[in-house]
Amino acid sequence: MALSVSAGGRVWRKFCKTFNFGPNSALKRFPTCTANGRLYSTSSDNVLVSKDEKSGIATVRMNNPPVNSLNTAMLVSLRSCFEELENDKSCRALILTSQKPKVFCAGLDILEIYRKSPDYVAQFWEKLQDMWLSLYGSRLVTMAAINGHSPAGGCLLSLACDYRIMAEGKFTIGLNETQLDLVAPFWLRQTMVDVIGYRQAEMALMIGALYTSDKALQLGLVDKLAPIEDVQTVAEEEVKNWLKIPDQARAITKMASRKPLLDELRKRKQEDIQTFRDETTRESVQMSIQQYLEKLKAK
Amino acid sequence: MALSVSAGGRVWRKFCKTFNFGPNSALKRFPTCTANGRLYSTSSDNVLVSKDEKSGIATVRMNNPPVNSLNTAMLVSLRSCFEELENDKSCRALILTSQKPKVFCAGLDILEIYRKSPDYVAQFWEKLQDMWLSLYGSRLVTMAAINGHSPAGGCLLSLACDYRIMAEGKFTIGLNETQLDLVAPFWLRQTMVDVIGYRQAEMALMIGALYTSDKALQLGLVDKLAPIEDVQTVAEEEVKNWLKIPDQARAITKMASRKPLLDELRKRKQEDIQTFRDETTRESVQMSIQQYLEKLKAK
Amino acid sequence: MALSVSAGGRVWRKFCKTFNFGPNSALKRFPTCTANGRLYSTSSDNVLVSKDEKSGIATVRMNNPPVNSLNTAMLVSLRSCFEELENDKSCRALILTSQKPKVFCAGLDILEIYRKSPDYVAQFWEKLQDMWLSLYGSRLVTMAAINGHSPAGGCLLSLACDYRIMAEGKFTIGLNETQLDLVAPFWLRQTMVDVIGYRQAEMALMIGALYTSDKALQLGLVDKLAPIEDVQTVAEEEVKNWLKIPDQARAITKMASRKPLLDELRKRKQEDIQTFRDETTRESVQMSIQQYLEKLKAK
Numbered sequence: 001m002a003l004s005v006s007a008g009g010r011v012w013r014k015f016c017k018t019f020n021f022g023p024n025s026a027l028k029r030f031p032t033c034t035a036n037g038r039l040y041s042t043s044s045d046n047v048l049v050s051k052d053e054k055s056g057i058a059t060v061r062m063n064n065p066p067v068n069s070l071n072t073a074m075l076v077s078l079r080s081c082f083e084e085l086e087n088d089k090s091c092r093a094l095i096l097t098s099q100k101p102k103v104f105c106a107g108l109d110i111l112e113i114y115r116k117s118p119d120y121v122a123q124f125w126e127k128l129q130d131m132w133l134s135l136y137g138s139r140l141v142t143m144a145a146i147n148g149h150s151p152a153g154g155c156l157l158s159l160a161c162d163y164r165i166m167a168e169g170k171f172t173i174g175l176n177e178t179q180l181d182l183v184a185p186f187w188l189r190q191t192m193v194d195v196i197g198y199r200q201a202e203m204a205l206m207i208g209a210l211y212t213s214d215k216a217l218q219l220g221l222v223d224k225l226a227p228i229e230d231v232q233t234v235a236e237e238e239v240k241n242w243l244k245i246p247d248q249a250r251a252i253t254k255m256a257s258r259k260p261l262l263d264e265l266r267k268r269k270q271e272d273i274q275t276f277r278d279e280t281t282r283e284s285v286q287m288s289i290q291q292y293l294e295k296l297k298a299k
Numbered sequence: 300m301a302l303s304v305s306a307g308g309r310v311w312r313k314f315c316k317t318f319n320f321g322p323n324s325a326l327k328r329f330p331t332c333t334a335n336g337r338l339y340s341t342s343s344d345n346v347l348v349s350k351d352e353k354s355g356i357a358t359v360r361m362n363n364p365p366v367n368s369l370n371t372a373m374l375v376s377l378r379s380c381f382e383e384l385e386n387d388k389s390c391r392a393l394i395l396t397s398q399k400p401k402v403f404c405a406g407l408d409i410l411e412i413y414r415k416s417p418d419y420v421a422q423f424w425e426k427l428q429d430m431w432l433s434l435y436g437s438r439l440v441t442m443a444a445i446n447g448h449s450p451a452g453g454c455l456l457s458l459a460c461d462y463r464i465m466a467e468g469k470f471t472i473g474l475n476e477t478q479l480d481l482v483a484p485f486w487l488r489q490t491m492v493d494v495i496g497y498r499q500a501e502m503a504l505m506i507g508a509l510y511t512s513d514k515a516l517q518l519g520l521v522d523k524l525a526p527i528e529d530v531q532t533v534a535e536e537e538v539k540n541w542l543k544i545p546d547q548a549r550a551i552t553k554m555a556s557r558k559p560l561l562d563e564l565r566k567r568k569q570e571d572i573q574t575f576r577d578e579t580t581r582e583s584v585q586m587s588i589q590q591y592l593e594k595l596k597a598k
Numbered sequence: 599m600a601l602s603v604s605a606g607g608r609v610w611r612k613f614c615k616t617f618n619f620g621p622n623s624a625l626k627r628f629p630t631c632t633a634n635g636r637l638y639s640t641s642s643d644n645v646l647v648s649k650d651e652k653s654g655i656a657t658v659r660m661n662n663p664p665v666n667s668l669n670t671a672m673l674v675s676l677r678s679c680f681e682e683l684e685n686d687k688s689c690r691a692l693i694l695t696s697q698k699p700k701v702f703c704a705g706l707d708i709l710e711i712y713r714k715s716p717d718y719v720a721q722f723w724e725k726l727q728d729m730w731l732s733l734y735g736s737r738l739v740t741m742a743a744i745n746g747h748s749p750a751g752g753c754l755l756s757l758a759c760d761y762r763i764m765a766e767g768k769f770t771i772g773l774n775e776t777q778l779d780l781v782a783p784f785w786l787r788q789t790m791v792d793v794i795g796y797r798q799a800e801m802a803l804m805i806g807a808l809y810t811s812d813k814a815l816q817l818g819l820v821d822k823l824a825p826i827e828d829v830q831t832v833a834e835e836e837v838k839n840w841l842k843i844p845d846q847a848r849a850i851t852k853m854a855s856r857k858p859l860l861d862e863l864r865k866r867k868q869e870d871i872q873t874f875r876d877e878t879t880r881e882s883v884q885m886s887i888q889q890y891l892e893k894l895k896a897k
Contacts, residue, residue, distance in 0.1 A: 162501075162502070162505065163502070177847070177851075178843045178844065178847040178848050178851055179843060179844075180847075181844040181846060181847045182847055183847055183850045183851050183854065184851065186854065189851075189854060189855065193497075194497040194498060194501075195497070195498045196498070197496060197497075197795060197818075198791075198792040198793070198795075198855075199792060199793045199794070199818055200818075202792075202852070202855045203760070203761070203821075205851050205855070206760065206840070206843070206848050206851050206852055206855075207839070207840055207843055207848070208843055208847075220496075220498055220499075223502075241506070242505070242506055245477045245478060245505070245506055245507055246477065246478075246480040246587065248480060248583070249476070249477040249479075249480045249481055249482050249507075250477050250505050250506070252482045252578075253476075253477055253482050253483065253488075253504050253505050254501070254505055256482065256485065256488060257488065257497075257501045257504070257505075279850075284846070288844065461800075461801070461804065462801070492796075493796040493797060493800075494796070494797045495797070496795060496796075519795075519797055519798075522801075540805070541804070541805055544776045544777060544804070544805055544806055545776065545777075545779040545886065547779060547882065548775065548776040548778075548779045548780055548781050548806075549776050549804050549805070551781045551877075552775075552776055552781050552782065552787075552803050552804050553800070553804055555781065555784065555787065556787065556796075556800045556803070556804075
């Protein structure tokens with residue numbers, strides 16, 4: 001599930017190389033990556049929220065430099081933010097995007113599952129489940145404005161939304177878990193199956209495929225492409241179309257469609273946690289992660 | 300579920316405008332729309348049936364001017380007709396089309412759920428369920444010859460068939476229920492998911508999308524396009540191809556595919572009636588319908 | 599389920615005509631078709647296996663002249679072969695292809711269900727189930743190198759693999775069971791639905807469609823086309839890409855996806871056998887088979 005690293009400047013510089021960030025990358029502004037220690041703080045600035053009171057459209061900007069890794073703090077902040085907007089009667093829609101252009105979200109923070117106790121890993125996984133339940137089950141129109149790379153957990157966030165607009169160009173999206181010897185959970189697999197169909201999803205998950213935006217559009221993994229600088233604007237225009245539909249009928253229709261999967265995860269939550277915990281803390285997987293980290297450093 | 304109006308000349312003329320019918324429209328022949336009062340009459344002329352004895356192909360023409368609104372009488376006639384053909388050993392296939400070019404079927408008659416008692420709405424909904432069960436579960440080759448607009452209930456009828464041929468041009472098809480603050484029932488949603496895939500169906504249902512024939516073909520919502528004057532002929536040719544297959548194996552194969560959904564509706568019939576009745580008779584939905592009717596009149 | 603015939607030279611020559619084999623066909627080498635009497639023999643030469651020890655890639659060549667009909671012996675050999683490779687720790691992938699170019703596999707041997715006792719048919723069907731369970735549920739990367747026609751059981755074998763490469767040209771693939779008054783079992787239907795989607799699968803199964811390679815590619819029924827002489831090479835290249843992914847994560851991911859259907863067949867095995875036995879031994883189906891055989895002879 002996790003491919004991003006929030007470890008130190010050196011690892012990060014190598015990571016940038018992997019993603020082919022040029023020297024003029026906006027990400028140069030974040031040369032050093034620091035682990036975010038603000039746990040359970042919903043007022044953390046790792047997620048920035050703004051809301052247009054007139055239209056009821058909120059924009060949620062992930063702001064966890066350098067690559068919006070989903071560590072515990074970030075998962076907690078996202079969930080708090082989604083629930084707050086859910087309970088805000090004046091809010092009708094949510095656009096999820098990145099404050100850091102070129103990376104939408106690089107996925108779970110791999111350090112959260114590297115050489116950690118089974119209990120720590122279990123708690124981390126539950127935070128991911130809870131965040132996902134609040135986004136996937138939202139009554140709001142949810143739109144992913146994918147303004148950069150979106151592997152693993154980034155793709156998970158996108159799949160949980162109602163509509164996906166992605167930046168044109170060399171950016172990639174996909175569920176590449178198997179590349180790191182990890183296995184996507186059933187609920188994530190199901191959203192992939194739902195969005196691109198069983199056959200393409202089965203293959204994508206087996207080979208851990210990362211797709212360019214063009215290919216992602218062709219597969220239906222994203223719904224629309226736009227130049228990176230226009231992704232937010234295009235998302236706002238799209239949301240306005242959706243808001244022409246009465247909220248209640250649209251939300252009931254959405255829930256009718258998503259309730260079975262939401263219920264399934266709620267029912268199998270502990271089983272899903274145990275599966276992830278047991279698989280992830282296996283020595284062979286820990287070795288895979290170690291090798292991955294060493295490979296990044298060696299570059 | 301309902302978007303059609305069988306109320307009076309003025310409403311109807313405005314409704315035509317909404318659908319962009321030109322002054323030369325064949326529908327000019329039906330300037331006044333009268334509510335069809337023939338309830339439970341299977342010998343009603345709101346459905347015209349002809350059968351070619353040699354080939355065993357029946358053609359069922361919807362004939363409820365001006366726009367083939369599905370009121371109680373129409374639902375009862377359709378069901379009776381489907382069951383009669385089902386039990387006619389010499390019948391092998393059924394082509395469903397409209398006697399009134401430019402509109403295949405405009406959907407449920409909205410007046411059947413406007414300011415009606417809960418019991419009335421419940422009985423109306425059961426008629427729809429029964430009609431759908433007889434068409435979707437038919438042993439016959441069923442082909443929709445969609446010779447005109449096909450919103451809401453028109454799309455429902457099309458989705459229940461085995462194959463869909465639609466008129467080229469500006470005609471539209473889709474499940475636009477949410478536009479009127481209504482929610483498609485689970486069995487209709489499932490046929491949409493089955494035909495165009497989960498992702499496109501979820502989106503189409505949330506935003507109440509109406510698609511042009513070209514877009515519908517691209518999505519797989521219809522299987523073939525033809526000039527409006529050729530839709531019936533093309534349907535007859537297509538049926539002949541299907542009839543080359545032994546009836547029994549084809550019918551068993553079809554049932555194997557459709558039995559789970561048929562059983563699900565049979566099992567949850569009362570629950571589905573209650574859901575529709577409770578949602579539809581809610582004051583906010585009644586207000587939406589009222590506003591919709593007033594908007595039509597105001598045009 | 600069965601469309602192939604291993605009966606005698608005359609029937610076979612007519613069968614070739616049906617498939618448009620030219621006078622220069624490699625199949626000329628097998629002018630007479632003999633029923634393979636080697637039952638339960640895993641050392642039979644009807645399946646040829648070679649393995650590259652370095653890469654761990656095994657190639658399984660079906661070698662049951664003239665058209666790789668799936669009779670009992672062939673089903674038993676295939677299953678033994680799949681299970682042997684499954685248990686061979688050094689084996690990582692399996693390429694399934696035909697030793698006889700122009701026909702990948704012509705499907706179940708129709709003579710195995712023609713005028714046979716119910717018990718014989720039941721045992722035959724169980725052999726098919728067991729073979730399918732071992733291929734569909736394999737931990738290996740499984741790749742179909744479809745170097746020729748692939749109707750009915752040939753399509754079944756292809757659908758059970760992870761990836762399908764098919765020869766360009768006039769070769770066809772599909773589940774054409776209904777053409778012979780037969781019905782595909784639920785597990786085969788489900789793999790078809792999974793691979794090409796519900797709607798296309800429902801239609802394909804109802805009309806017993808055989809698709810050209812081009813159409814099969816467009817539908818997603820196969821993943822890639824190659825000139826017939828390159829199918830094996832392209833398959834080997836593709837496998838190498840898949841083997842870059844850690845085996846364990848890939849195999850767990852595959853099982854997570856396929857376990858529900860595997861479990862369903864295991865659970866309903868006897869019911870599925872009875873259904874096939876009862877349907878197939880019905881006089882009307884036996885007459886259909888007889889007419890089919892007579893039609894072949896009469897050509």
